[in-house]
Amino acid sequence: MAARPLIFYPDPRLDVPSDPVTAFDADLGDLARDVTETLDSAAAAGLTAAHLGVRRRLVVLRPEPGGPAMVYVNPEIVDRSPERVTAREGSVSMPGVSEPVERAATIRVRFQDLDGVEQEEAAEGFRAACLQHEIDQLDGIFWIARLSRLRRERAVKRFAKLRAQP
Template sequence: MVARPLIFYPDPRLNLCAEPVAAFDATLRTLAQDVTDTLDAAAAAGLTAPHVGVLRRLVVLRPVPGGPATVYVDPEIVDRSPERAAAREGSVSMPGVSEVVERAISIRVRFRDLDGVARDATAEGFCAACLQHEIDQLDGIFWTARLSRLRRERVLKRFAKLQARP
């Protein structure tokens, strides 16, 4: 398949909610493979269909470089631990900047696989943070929205400076 072009901040599509997947067919499989190829080309841990301009609820996660990729179709968090941890996050759609974000340390996710079969999974640590980050993106919540106003403004200024460089 092929790595697709990424969309970049401040593209308004990054703030739109993705639509549920309607058909579990060859088109969905192609999209999943293209998102996986784009994830690999970007050397990212997770990527969504909206990152490549397709507003469908599809996440590909490969938290361990070289490890297996998992495709989550229509994922939803059904439970999260009250314990939280802070870790540095960023986005392929806003390259060059990152900031510390606090998220639940473990979650339970309900989703469908590429055949439309309902699945349930738990995730902890880095994998849980990645899934929460990507599911936020499906909900139109760009990662900077999880920052305080002051930290968000600092990230946006750093990003603007990077973009202004020749």
């Protein structure tokens, strides 16, 4: 398996919700390895199968460079704190653009591992922001949808300018 090509904004596949994973088999393991290798080659903190154009609910997170990668299958946020934090976010599907995004400070996520075993995890800080960002992507919510209309329009224009450069 190997790193796969990413899809880029405004590809309409980024706005389509991913399908739940129902088969916990070798193909899922291969997909997880491909997503992990693509995450590493893109030097990202998190990546979904959706970023590769694959509509399956799979996230790989490696928030600390060189740290272990964690695979989340069918993740869902089951609890979020009322406290909010704002941090800069961007996407491998819109490289070179980032904006402040407000999210819950802490969350609890329910997911399955590659064997289909249910797990729960509490997350805070950067890890919580990464999980919320990637789960949004699985739900067909590209990160700029969390911006005000004006900031979203500016981000899209900046990205178009970056893409037009030779």
